[in-house]
Amino acid sequence: MNKLIIRRIVATATAAAFAAGVAIGGGATPSTAATETPVTGGTLQYFTHSEQFPALDPANMYTGRDIAFFGAYIHRTLVQYRPVAGAAGSSLVPDLATNTGVPSNKAKTWTYTLRKGITWEDGSAITCADIKYGWSRAFATDVFTEGPAYALAWLDIPEGAYAGPYKKTGQDLFDKAIVCSGDTITFKLKRSVPDFNYFLTYPTTGPIKASADTGDKYDLKPLSSGPYKIQKYSINDELVMVRNDKWNKSSDPIRTPYPDKITVTFGLNEDVRDQIVLDDSKPNAISLDALQPANNIKFFSDPANADRRMNNYDPYTSYLAANVSKGHLDCLLVRKAIFFAFDTQALINLSGGVVYYGEPGDSPVKPVLGMDYAPTTGNIHDPNYKIDGNPEYAKTLLAQAKKSCPTAYNRATNKSQGVIYYRADTAGNKKAAVLVEAALAKAGIVVNTVYKPAGTYNANLTAYKKQTDILSGGWGADWANASTVIPELWGEGCCNYTQNKTTNEYKGFIRNVNKALVELDREKQAKMWHSLAQFGMDQYWYIRTVFGKSQQTWGSKIGGIYYWEPQGSFGFGQIYVKK
Amino acid sequence: MVMSNASGLRKHVTFKEICSVVDATVQEKEAVDVAQRTPKQIAWNRFKQNRTGVIAGIISIGFILAAYAAPLIVQIFKVGPYDLYLDQLDPLKANFPIGTAGGISWAHPFGVTPEDGRDIFANVLFGSRISFTVAIITTISSIGLGMLLGITAGYFRGRVDALIGRYSDFLFAFPSFFMIIALSLPAVERIQGWGIAQGNNARLLVLIVFLVFFGWPGFARLVRSQALSLRERDFVMAAQAQGASNFRIITKELLPNLWSTAIIFLSLALPGYLAAEAVFAYLGIGVQPPAISFGLLLDDARKSWSSDPAYLLITSGYLIAIVLSLNLLGDAIRDAIDPKADR
C-alpha cells in the first residue's frame, strides 16, 4: 500500500473535483476542533494492536499515517504539507528550507536554501551535508528496502551506479547529483520532474546525521530534528517521546507542540483495544487502529460518541487483480463473469453499510485524486450490473466462454480446481471470503480461497502474482497524479500484479502510458489517464475496485483533531490533551 | 504425554499411574483365571456399576454420533452448515443477528453466526466432526506407532531399544508445540507443492502427522516399560521355552496384556487432541474457512464476544461439554481397569 498525496497543479480544476470528493466523505472533522483553544502540557497516549511501527527510520518510511505521525513529532523535511484540515492541507509550505523549491533547467534542477537555527536533538546544527547524506541512504537498497524509490529513479546517476553511503561505490556520481554550497542545496535530475517538491515531504528526503547513523539499528533510535525526541522505543511494548529542548519554535513555522509527553502502547489485545474506545476508559488516548467491524458499528451508531470519531474516504483503492496470463484467467468473458456474479451488497452489509464500506469503484484512480479521475463506462455502469450480483448474466457470459475459451472456463467451474484467490489471513477476510464464495457459486464459479500470512502478505505479492488467479490488494497514489497509479499498477511500475505484459493488448497500452508520463500539458495528461483507466477496466485487469473509507476514534479528552487529507490520517501535530 | 505443557493441554495421567494400572491387570489376569472370568469381563462389570461413568459414556457416544450423523441431523432441522441465513442478520448492525441471544429461534436453536449468518447448531455439529476426526486418527496412529516401537524396544532390547530410546529423547527435547506452529505453514505449502493434498486436506494432514510425530514417544515409553517387565514373566518364558516365534509371543502373549494401557491412553489422549485442534485453530493453524472446525468457530466467536456473547458461550460450552464427558468416561474406564486407584 502506498500513500496518497493530493497535489494541486491546476488549482481551480482540482479544488472543484476535490470538493466533490469531500462531499461524498461527509463531515470529516469534528466541529469542536476549530473553536477551542489548545491546551499545553499533559500526556497524550496512542495505542495499537501492532507490535511496532513499520519503520522509524526515514529511509524505510512509506505509509501515510507514519509519515504524518513522525513528520509531526520527530522528522523534519525540506518542505511539508500545511497542517490544516480540508483542501488547504494539501498545499506545500517550507519546513527546513526557506522556500518550497526553485526549479530551473525545465525542472531538471531544483534548489533549496536551508533555514537558520535548525538543530538536531543533540544541539548540533542541521547542515546541507546531512540532507545529502539522508538522500544517499536510499541508494543502500540492501539495507533499506521499504522506502519509495523516486530518488533512485530521478537523481542524475546512471541506474545501479551508486551503492549508497556504506559501500560508497560511485560516490563521486552521487556527489555530482546533489551539490551543497553553504546553506544552498541543489538537486540535479535525469529528466524534468515538475512536481519534485511534493516528494520532499517524504521523511526519506530529510536529513540524517552521518555520525549518528547506525545502519539497520538506526530504526530503534533515530535522531530527532522535531519538537519531540525518543526517550524509549521497545517493540511490542511502548514508544515514549518527550519534548526536545534543542528544538525552538523560531526555526519551525509549522509545528505547535502541545503535550509534554507522547506515548504509544503496542501489542494490545484487539478486544482490550476496542473496549478502551467503547468505554472511553482512556480519555486522553487515541486508537491508531480501526476497531473490529462489530465494535466499529457499535461505536459509530451511538450518538454519544459523535465528538470522538471521524469517517472519511481514505486514499486507497482496493482492487482484485486478475492474473491474465496463459493457463490462468486469460479469458475476458470469465473475468467479466466473476465481476457480474460478485455480491457487493453482502460485503457492504458486512462492514456495516456504505457509510463505512465506501462504494464500488469504476477505476483504479480514486475520485479524491481530483482531475485524473473520470467515471468509466462498463463495469458498475453496465445495465446488467447488480449490486447484489447478477448470476444469471454471469452464466450467459460463462456459456459464451465455454465455446471461446474452454480452458479458462473449465478452470473457473471445475470443483477440484476453481479460481484460486489469494488473500491475507485476517478475520475480516475470512468472513468476506465466505460471502464471495457463496455469491460466485450461484453463477457456477468455484472459488478456491488461499489464505497467506497477513504480516508478510504485501511483501510477497510479487511472488504470489504468478501462482494465483485473483489477488486482493490496495493502492493509494503518491501524490495527485495518476502517474503514480496507472503505470505503477498496470504498467512497468512496482506493483503490477495482473501479468498483463503477456497479453497482446499490453503493447499498445504501455506505449500510451509512456506518452502520458511525459505529457507536459496537465489537462491533456489527465484525459490520457482517463482513457487508460477505461482501457484497463474494459480488459477487466482489475475484476473490481472499491473506493474505501476509514474510521478513526479517540478519547473524550482529546482536542485539535482533524483529518489531514494528503496523508489520509490524523493531523498529529495539532492534537492536544484537554484539561 | 500429548504435548508440551505450554500448550495448555494437560497431562491427564502420569507414567506411574499407568504402570500401576497395568501391573494390576497383569496380576489380575493370573488371579482371575481361577475364577473363570476374563479381566475384560471384570472391568466391564465394574464399569457398569459406575453411574457417572455410564452416563458420561452415553453422552460421549451421543456427541460422537451427533458429529458423524451431522448431515442427517441438519436435514431434520432443515438447516445447512454452509448456508448463509443472511435474512437473520441486521445489515444496520454490521450483520449481527436479529433477535435475542445471537438469534436463537426454533429454526436456529443455537442462533446464527454474526456477519455471515451460518447456523451455529449445524456448524457446531460439523465442526465437532473435523475435531473428532483429527483427535481419533491422531490418537489411534500414536497408539499404533507407540505400540509397535514400544514393544520392539522393550521386547528385543539391546541396540534397537537404545536407538528408539535415543530417538524419543531427541523428540522430547524439541519444544514440540512451538515446532508444530512454526513448521505448519511451510509444510502445508510443501505438501501442496508435491501435489499430495490440497487446501484443507493438506492442512489436516500436516496437523495430524505432526501431532503423531511428537505424540508417539510418550506412549512408546509406557509400552516399552510394560514389555520389559512382561518378557520376564513366567508365561512369556514358558512360551519361549516351547519354541514359540517372537511374532507369536508378541501377538499372543504381549499384546493381550497391553490392551488396558492402550485403552487408558486412548480415553485420556482423545479429549486432549480434541482440544488441541481448537488451540491450533486459535493460532491460525489447521483448517481454514469455508471448512468448519471447532477452533475456527471459537476463534470467530471470541472476536465478536462484546456484541454477541451468546455465540462464544454456546460454542465454548459445547466444546467443554464434549471434553468433560470424555474425561469423565476416561476416568471411569481407568477406575474399572484399575480399582486400586480408588477414585
Next chain:
Amino acid sequence: MIKYVSQRLLYTVMLLLLVSLSVYFIFDLLPVDPARLVCSKQCTPALVEANRHRLGLDVPVLQQWWNFIYGLFAGRNYAEGAAALHCPAPAFGYSFSRHECVTTILAKAFPVTLSLAVLAFILWMTLGVSLGVLAARKKGSIFDKASTVFVLIGTSLPTFLTGVLVVIFIILKFNLVDPLEIGNWSNPFTDPLGWLSTFIWPAATLAFAYAATYTRFTRSNVIETMTEDFIRTARAKGLSEKIILRKHTLRAALAPLATMAGLDFAGLLGGAIITEKVFGLDGLGGISINAVTSSYDLPIIVGTTIVASAFVVVANLIVDITYAFIDPRVRHA
C-alpha cells in the same frame, strides 16, 4: 558417580547440538525464503541475493549451522562495511524485523517468561498439593467431590479459552488492570505491585490447569501411600495421624511430584505460548509466536526453539543426576 555425571553431560550436549542441527535442516528443507520475506515490493533477484547474504543464508546449510554454533561462542558480524552489525557472544543471530541481536531480544524476554513461570509455579503447587492432600484425607466428603469437579474443569478447559474468558469477563468487565498496562513489564524489585498486577492473571490462568493435574496426582498418590505397609506399621506403633501424615505419608507420596514439577517448570521456561499470546506478554512464547505469525523471523524462531529445548534437556539432566545421587542403582544401569 563422576563418570556417570560426565556421561550424562556429554549426552546432553550432543542432544542439544543435534537439536540445533536438525532445526537448521528442517528450515532448509521447507519452502520458506526469509531473504524474500524481508524484501519488499521493489524486490529484484539481486536484492533477494543481497538479503540472503545479509542473513547469512548464502552458504550451505551445514555451514550455516556451524556459523551459528561458532557465533554462540565467538560472536558474529552481519552485513558489511559501515553498515556492519556486531552481535557479541553468545550470538543467536540478528533480527532484521526488530533491528536487534536475537540474544538481546531473548534476554529481554526471559525475565517475563521467568516471572510468569515462577508465579504460576507457586500458585499451582500451593493450590494443587494442599487440595490434593485435603481431598485424600477426607475421601468421599463434599470437599473431596468439589475438588473432583475442580480437577475435571481444570483439565477440560483449554488454556486459550480460560485466558480469553479471564481477559474478557474479569479484567475488562471489572476494570481490574489498567487496559494499557496489560502485559507491561515491571521490575519485581523496584515495582513489586506493578509486577504482580501484570503477572497475577496470566499466572492464575496457567496455574489453573496445572493445579488440577497436581490435585489429582497428589490425591491419588496420598491415598495409595496410605494403604502401604509402612503406614500400617506406623499406625500400629501408635503414632498420631498428624505425625503419620507429615513424616511418612507426605514424604513418600510427594517425592514423585518433585520430578514432575521440575520438568513442568523447565517446560514453562521455554515460554508459555498461549498464555503469553492471550495476555500480550512479550516473553519467549510471545515473541516466538509473533515471529511466526507476523514476519516469519527465522533467527528469532531458531533462537527460541533452541533455548526452549535447552531448558527441557537441562532439566532432564538435573533430574537424572539427582536420581543418581538418591538411588545408586541408576548409576550402574
